Amino acid sequence: RNNRLQEKTLPWSRYISKAAAKAQLDYDYDGPLMKTTVPGPRSQNVGAVNFFCNYDDSRGNYLVDVDGNRMLDLYTQISSIPIGYNHPALLKLMANPNNLSTFVNRPALGILPPENFPDKITESLISVAPSGMTRVQTMACGSCSNENAFKSMFIWYRNKERGHNSPSEEDLSTCMINQAPGCPDLSILSFMGGFHGRTMGCLATTHSKIIHKLDVPSFDWPIAPFPRLQYPLEEFTRENAQEEARCLEEVEDLIVKWRQKGRPVAGIVIEPIQAEGGDNHASPDFFRKLRGIARKHGCAFHADEVQTGGGSTGKFWAHEHWGMEDPADIVSFSKKLLSGGYFYRDELQPYRIFNTWMGDPSKNLFLAEVLNVIRRENLLEEVARSGKALLDGLYDLQAQFPGLLSRARGQGTFCAVDVCDAATRDRILLQTRDKGVILGGCGESSIRFRPALIFRDYHVHLFLNIFSDVLAHNK
Amino acid sequence: RNNRLQEKTLPWSRYISKAAAKAQLDYDYDGPLMKTTVPGPRSQNVGAVNFFCNYDDSRGNYLVDVDGNRMLDLYTQISSIPIGYNHPALLKLMANPNNLSTFVNRPALGILPPENFPDKITESLISVAPSGMTRVQTMACGSCSNENAFKSMFIWYRNKERGHNSPSEEDLSTCMINQAPGCPDLSILSFMGGFHGRTMGCLATTHSKIIHKLDVPSFDWPIAPFPRLQYPLEEFTRENAQEEARCLEEVEDLIVKWRQKGRPVAGIVIEPIQAEGGDNHASPDFFRKLRGIARKHGCAFHADEVQTGGGSTGKFWAHEHWGMEDPADIVSFSKKLLSGGYFYRDELQPYRIFNTWMGDPSKNLFLAEVLNVIRRENLLEEVARSGKALLDGLYDLQAQFPGLLSRARGQGTFCAVDVCDAATRDRILLQTRDKGVILGGCGESSIRFRPALIFRDYHVHLFLNIFSDVLAHNK
Numbered sequence: 026r027n028n029r030l031q032e033k034t035l036p037w038s039r040y041i042s043k044a045a046a047k048a049q050l051d052y053d054y055d056g057p058l059m060k061t062t063v064p065g066p067r068s069q070n071v072g073a074v075n076f077f078c079n080y081d082d083s084r085g086n087y088l089v090d091v092d093g094n095r096m097l098d099l100y101t102q103i104s105s106i107p108i109g110y111n112h113p114a115l116l117k118l119m120a121n122p123n124n125l126s127t128f129v130n131r132p133a134l135g136i137l138p139p140e141n142f143p144d145k146i147t148e149s150l151i152s153v154a155p156s157g158m159t160r161v162q163t164m165a166c167g168s169c170s171n172e173n174a175f176k177s178m179f180i181w182y183r184n185k186e187r188g189h190n191s192p193s194e195e196d197l198s199t200c201m202i203n204q205a206p207g208c209p210d211l212s213i214l215s216f217m218g219g220f221h222g223r224t225m226g227c228l229a230t231t232h233s234k235i236i237h238k239l240d241v242p243s244f245d246w247p248i249a250p251f252p253r254l255q256y257p258l259e260e261f262t263r264e265n266a267q268e269e270a271r272c273l274e275e276v277e278d279l280i281v282k283w284r285q286k287g288r289p290v291a292g293i294v295i296e297p298i299q300a301e302g303g304d305n306h307a308s309p310d311f312f313r314k315l316r317g318i319a320r321k322h323g324c325a326f327h328a329d330e331v332q333t334g335g336g337s338t339g340k341f342w343a344h345e346h347w348g349m350e351d352p353a354d355i356v357s358f359s360k361k362l363l364s365g366g367y368f369y370r371d372e373l374q375p376y377r378i379f380n381t382w383m384g385d386p387s388k389n390l391f392l393a394e395v396l397n398v399i400r401r402e403n404l405l406e407e408v409a410r411s412g413k414a415l416l417d418g419l420y421d422l423q424a425q426f427p428g429l430l431s432r433a434r435g436q437g438t439f440c441a442v443d444v445c446d447a448a449t450r451d452r453i454l455l456q457t458r459d460k461g462v463i464l465g466g467c468g469e470s471s472i473r474f475r476p477a478l479i480f481r482d483y484h485v486h487l488f489l490n491i492f493s494d495v496l497a498h499n500k
Numbered sequence: 501r502n503n504r505l506q507e508k509t510l511p512w513s514r515y516i517s518k519a520a521a522k523a524q525l526d527y528d529y530d531g532p533l534m535k536t537t538v539p540g541p542r543s544q545n546v547g548a549v550n551f552f553c554n555y556d557d558s559r560g561n562y563l564v565d566v567d568g569n570r571m572l573d574l575y576t577q578i579s580s581i582p583i584g585y586n587h588p589a590l591l592k593l594m595a596n597p598n599n600l601s602t603f604v605n606r607p608a609l610g611i612l613p614p615e616n617f618p619d620k621i622t623e624s625l626i627s628v629a630p631s632g633m634t635r636v637q638t639m640a641c642g643s644c645s646n647e648n649a650f651k652s653m654f655i656w657y658r659n660k661e662r663g664h665n666s667p668s669e670e671d672l673s674t675c676m677i678n679q680a681p682g683c684p685d686l687s688i689l690s691f692m693g694g695f696h697g698r699t700m701g702c703l704a705t706t707h708s709k710i711i712h713k714l715d716v717p718s719f720d721w722p723i724a725p726f727p728r729l730q731y732p733l734e735e736f737t738r739e740n741a742q743e744e745a746r747c748l749e750e751v752e753d754l755i756v757k758w759r760q761k762g763r764p765v766a767g768i769v770i771e772p773i774q775a776e777g778g779d780n781h782a783s784p785d786f787f788r789k790l791r792g793i794a795r796k797h798g799c800a801f802h803a804d805e806v807q808t809g810g811g812s813t814g815k816f817w818a819h820e821h822w823g824m825e826d827p828a829d830i831v832s833f834s835k836k837l838l839s840g841g842y843f844y845r846d847e848l849q850p851y852r853i854f855n856t857w858m859g860d861p862s863k864n865l866f867l868a869e870v871l872n873v874i875r876r877e878n879l880l881e882e883v884a885r886s887g888k889a890l891l892d893g894l895y896d897l898q899a900q901f902p903g904l905l906s907r908a909r910g911q912g913t914f915c916a917v918d919v920c921d922a923a924t925r926d927r928i929l930l931q932t933r934d935k936g937v938i939l940g941g942c943g944e945s946s947i948r949f950r951p952a953l954i955f956r957d958y959h960v961h962l963f964l965n966i967f968s969d970v971l972a973h974n975k
Contacts, residue, residue, distance in 0.1 A: 069618070072851065078612050080605040081598075091615045102608040103856045115604045123556075128603065129590045129866075130555040131838070133577040137553050140566045143544075165840075166640040166857060168647075172699040176716050183715040192714055200713040201692075203704055208718035217676075223855055224647040226700030229678055236852055238675040239667055240658040241651050243683035244717060360856060363606070365640075376547065377711055380698055381578045381835060382641060391604075 050479060052113050053085030056487055057461025058095040065092030083110035086477060086484055088463060096458065097487060100465040104300075104332050104475035105360040107395045108404070112479075118394050127387050134163065134383040142386065149393040153341050155328075155368050157351040162375050163366040163384025167331040167359030168222030171294070174355045174367045175226050177375045178292035178325040179211050185323065211291040212244065212283055214276065214324070216251040218302030218468075221294055221329050230294050233302035233468075245288060247279035251299055252307045256434045257420075269311040273318060280322045292325035292355075293318075297343035300332040303468020304441030306434055309347040316349065325373065328353040335361025336399060336478050339409035339437030346436065361478075363395065364388035404478040412437035414485040415474060422489070426496045429453075432471075440474040441467065449499060456495045462488055525954060527588050528560030531962055532936025533570040540567030558585035561952060561959055563938060571933065572962060575940040579775075579807050579950035580835040582870045583879070587954075593869050602862050609638065609858040617861065624868040628816050630803075630843050632826045637850050638841040638859025642806040642834030643697030646769070649830045649842045650701050652850045653767035653800040654686050660798065686766040687721040687758055689751065689799070693777030693943075694726065696769055696804050705769050708777035708943075720763060722754035726774055727782045731909045732895075744786040748793060755797045767800035767830075768793075772818035775807040778943020779916030781909055784822040791824065800848065803828040810836025811874060811953050814884035814912030821911065836953075838870065839863035879953040887912035889960040890949060897964070901971045904928075907946075915949040916942065924974060931970045937963055 064076035068091055082089040086109055088098040098106075108114075118124060132139060139145075150161045164170040184190050193206070200207025215221065215230035222228065223237055229244040231237055252269045255261035280290045293315065299305035319326040333343035335358070344352040357367040364384050369375065399405065412435060419433035419442050432443040444450035447470045454464055454472065467473040476484065539551035543566055557564040561584055563573040573581075583589075593599060607614060614620075625636045639645040659665050668681070675682025690696065690705035697703065698712055704719040706712055727744045730736035755765045768790065774780040794801040808818035810833070819827040832842040839859050844850065874880065887910060894908035894917050907918040919925035922945045929939055929947065942948040951959065 073610055073854065074613060075611045077615050077617070078607065080601045080607065080614050083601075083605065088612070102606070102612060105606070105608065105856055110605050111601055112604070116600060119600050119603055125591060125594050126555045126558075126586055128594055128862075129587070130558065130585050131577070131580065132553065132555065133580065135548055136550045137563070137577060138549060139555050140552050142552070166644060166855065168644060168855060169641060169699060172643075175700070176698075179717065180715045196714060197710050200710055200715075200718075201707050202723055203713075203718035203721060207710075207714055208716060211717050223651075223853075224644060224699045224701060225650070225704075229700075232676050235672050235675055235682075238678075239671060239682055239852075240655045240675075241683060242654065242686050242719060243678035246678060248677055377714075379548065380641065380643060381580055387603075 050085050050481070052111070053109070053479070054087045054095055057087070057097050057491075059459065059461045060094050061092045062459050063090060063092075063094055063096070065090060065094060067091040080110065085109040085112075086480055094461070096461050096463045097484060098463045099474050099476045099480070099488060100463045101475055101477050103360070103465070104337070106477050107335055107361040107363070108398050109477040109479045112398065114394050114398050115391055118390060124390055127390055131382060131385060131387070133381050134386065135379050139386055145386070145389060145393065149389050149396060150362075150366065150368075152396060155342055155344065155352060155356045156349065158356065158368040158370055160371065160374070161366055161368045162378060163364050163389070165382055165384060166365045167357070168224040168227050169380075170331070170357040170359055170365035170367050171221045171227045171230075171329060172224055173375065173378045174327055174357045174369070175213055175292065175294070177355065177367075177369060177373045177378060178213070178327065179209070180377060181325060181373045182211060182289070182291035182323075183209055210288045212246040212288045214247045214249060214279060214283075214290045214293045216249050216295055216299070218251045218299045218305055219294070219296060220299070220301035221296075222331075233299075247283045247290060249276045249279055251302070251305055252311060254306060256432045258306065258308065258434070265308065266310070269307060269314075273311065273314050276315065277318055277322070280318070280324065290322065290324045292327050294327040294329055296329045297333045297346070298338070298436065298439060300473070301467055303471045304434060304439075304473050305468075306436070312344070312347045312352075313349060316352065325354040327355040327357065329357050331357060331359045333439065334358040336405050336408055337361070337437050337439045337475065339405060339412055341405065343436065343439070363392045399478060402479075407481060408437045408478055411480050411482050411485050412440065414482050415440050415488075418485060418489040422493060422496060425493070426500060429496055429499060435474070438474060438476050438480055441471045444470045444472060446470055453495055453499055456498070457492060460491045460495060462491050525560055525956070527586070528584070528954070529562040529570055532562070532572050532966075534934065534936045535569050536567045537934050538565060538567075538569055538571070540565060540569060542566040555585065560584040560587075561955055569936070571936050571938045572959060573938045574949050574951045574955070574963060575938045576950055576952050578835070578940070579812070581952050582810055582836040582838070583873050584952040584954045587873065589869050589873050590866055593865060599865055602865055606857060606860060606862070608856050609861065610854050614861055620861070620864060620868065624864050624871060625837075625841065625843075627871060630817055630819065630827060630831045631824065633831065633843040633845055635846065635849070636841055636843045637853060638839050638864070640857055640859060641840045642832070643699040643702050644855075645806070645832040645834055645840035645842050646697045646702045646705075646804060647699055648850065648853045649802055649832045649844070650688055650767065650769070652830065652842075652844060652848045652853060653688070653802065654684070655852060656800060656848045657686060657764070657766035657798075658684060685763045687719065687763045689722045689724060689754060689758075689765045689768045691724050691726040691770055691774070693774045693780055694769070694771060695774070695776035696771075697806075708774075722758045722765060724751045724754055726777070726780055727786060729781055731907045733781065733783065733909070740783065741785070744782060744789075748786065748789050751790065751793055752797070755793070755799065765797065765799045767802050769802040769804055771804045772808045772821070773813070773911065773914060775948070776942055778946045779909060779914075779948050780943075781911070787819070787822045787827075788824060791827065800829040802830040802832065804832050806832060806834045808914065809833040811880050811883055812836070812912050812914045812950065814880060814887055816880065818911065818914070838867045874953060877954075882956060883912045883953055886955050886957050886960050887915065889957050890915050890963075893960060893964040897968060897971060900968070901975060904971055904974060910949070913949060913951050913955055916946045919945045919947060921945055928970055928974055931973070932967060935966045935970060937966050
């Protein structure tokens with residue numbers, strides 16, 4: 026599969042950037058600067074740690090390690106840094122004495138919120154509420170968000186089954202001892218390859234890696250196939266439509282089957298792009314039909330946007346690409362939103378969802394400012410532009426290195442490409458890092474790109490230069 | 501039950517404080533100051549919200565609301581404020597520019613920790629590690645802490661069953677589809693009345709209130725009775741020992757029964773004092789024997805110190821009152837520790853425990869300073885002293901109002917007293933609040949006391965004066 030001829034006729038040096046030599050962002054560095062291999066001598070190697078970081082010196086798109094290596098970061102703390110490191114707008118916010126007490130006094134938000142907190146949530150989260158949703162519940166992390174979203178769907182489903190909100194005596198007495206009907210045998214339908222977190226409810230819907238699930242008790246919940254599409258999507262529309270139809274049919278079969286075995290599907294949970302599972306895409310048509318199936322069978326529909334949300338697909342929510350007025354009943358988020366949580370339709374009101382912290386107002390303070398920066402600097406347009414440059418570059422590279430790369434795909438900068446095997450992928454990740462670019466792996470042998478929203482054309486070309494160099498050495 | 505004679509012969513005014521009229525804390529207010537009933541006109545009433553707070557003006561033991569009411573806070577955000585509001589030491593920490601980037605750049609701690617983070621954890625959490633433990637895993641909240649602690653116990657148990665760490669082919673293939681043996685039918689034994697969180701794994705071990713559990717699918721895990729002791733404990737040693745023996749016997753029966761039905765107990769989880777469930781105590785002897793039963797049957801032993809940890813019992817961990825070298829295999833925490841997490845013995849190493857944030861270094865920054873304040877100001881001794889004054893006061897009040905109060909109990913300031921019925925309890929809580937003292941309810945009709953560690957004798961007397969006044973009006 027290693028096509029040496031093609032590699033020779035398309036020399037990697039073609040990627041030497043023609044773009045401006047400056048980063049255009051006054052708070053960014055000009056480029057990577059490597060002093061040692063990574064992890065360097067000052068990064069003690071502890072367990073799963075990649076290396077230790079100097080967050081004081083990190084800036085913009087660049088993460089600096091304790092050995093002074095400055096790396097262009099296309100992974101951004103597993104996709105959780107929205108506008109780069111030490112953004113001046115966030116530093117300025119820290120300098121405002123009016124914000125002090127928000128950091129120092131963490132409230133029990135559900136019972137004792139700060140003055141004007143509803144207004145502050147309206148300015149931040151509600152200003153980016155998904156279509157059809159006007160309500161949001163914050164949570165401390167992504168897993169808690171999905172766990173509580175599932176609970177909201179179960180409670181909603183049971184009230185729908187009852188026809189009213191008053192539980193029976195039997196409900197009340199059995200729930201305290203973990204038994205039906207109080208703790209009903211309801212299920213959540215999820216997809217093979219999906220990832221929704223690692224706490225026990227979430228984990229029962231996660232099917233991306235063995236290491237996540239092994240040895241942890243689970244629920245007998247239905248698992249549908251996620252479409253395995255061919256890329257580029259536009260070249261395989263007929264084949265992909267067939268594959269999606271097959272999966273949708275299976276979804277309906279599973280819903281019927283689980284209803285018959287007394288474990289009705291209360292909700293369907295799905296990522297707009299399966300991320301941990303290997304950046305697997307499906308078409309807007311697939312999601313629209315899946316939403317229709319959920320409605321037809323009376324299941325809630327939960328779009329998990331923990332990794333896709335926050336702008337990196339070129340729209341604030343990946344589900345906006347579906348073009349629906351009413352895309353979901355629940356949309357959960359975390360990572361780039363800086364706090365976990367979920368939006369929900371009125372019917373799924375979470376009066377019974379509660380815990381001590383229920384989020385963290387200091388994170389909302391940052392989020393409001395992040396949203397200001399996104400709007401002021403038109404970052405979603407920037408993402409669309411740099412995402413196109415990145416994907417075009419990946420298309421070129423896979424044409425140039427067909428034995429190494431395949432299936433380049435992406436939306437905005439939320440891109441990925443497959444490497445011929447896992448060992449080569451892992452080697453390429455380390456070599457690219459030693460040349461000053463941080464990437465992430467996902468799925469069996471994919472590389473995923475998760476830059477911050479301030480990733481520009483300039484950085485794309487920087488990256489492509491380095492990456493093509495590494496690929497040439499692995500041809 | 502309402503003994504008017506006794507009430508008349510012991511007038512409530514006996515509680516007018518003889519203590520110094522000053523709070524002794526220069527960052528504290530002198531006393532409550534009420535301008536309206538609570539919630540006041542500026543506190544919009546939204547769902548479960550008690551009232552809206554002015555955290556800028558709150559200080560020390562006093563929470564100020566948006567109507568300018570200043571209340572002595574004996575509930576402290578569901579027991580999660582360790583050293584009061586806006587403590588000068590925490591404000592000072594915020595003014596240090598070296599700390600800025602820790603707030604602005606939240607890392608994926610498991611892979612890209614900040615420089616010297618192990619040292620910082622050693623200075624903070626490891627400096628208060630429970631006896632026999634040298635390792636800690638931070639998490640974003642209490643529920644995530646318990647979920648992941650459970651996972652650690654399951655993984656440990658399965659490796660013990662296997663006799664080695666290598667899963668079989670069948671383990672690997674079944675776990676991805678939620679089935680045994682990959683997702684084994686293991687269980688966690690919990691106690692009736694216990695509370696361990698509200699995500700789905702935790703919730704299967706929570707049995708305190710119907711509203712927490714209703715409509716959420718659960719696991720078939722064993723639930724043991726928690727001792728129902730008579731108070732004061734020292735007056736009922738024989739009866740209480742019998743009750744504890746009954747519960748321990750039931751624990752062993754359940755372990756055997758669940759092993760026989762193919763759902764072996766991998767771990768036992770218990771609170772040193774059941775908090776949400778009504779401040780139920782058990783003796784050190786009970787916990788020592790329970791620990792022995794866990795060891796005998798090969799179950800891990802998990803002490804959930806989310807509410808009891810952090811000093812309010814007069815020791816940093818409530819389990820220190822058991823007087824054991826080796827009190828548990830896992831100790832989880834959150835709330836007063838400002839971040840979730842759990843300590844664990846080496847054998848329960850959590851190499852497979854992971855998520856994006858895995859805690860928050862900015863919370864650790866605060867915790868290190870909180871621990872400095874606790875040591876510098878000998879706050880654990882203060883807690884023991886003010887706790888004794890509080891409990892003595894409650895004993896006196898229940899003698900004075902036997903128709904209203906009973907079963908006063910506590911350790912340090914972690915105190916509670918029962919009210920004759922839930923409606924009266926709720927009324928007393930509201931009336932006390934309108935006089936400037938915030939208390940919490942727990943269990944069916946208990947009042948729980950959860951002041952900050954800076955709660956002094958002076959505040960005890962302030963509280964007792966107000967509380968006896970309210971009780972007199974409810975006699």
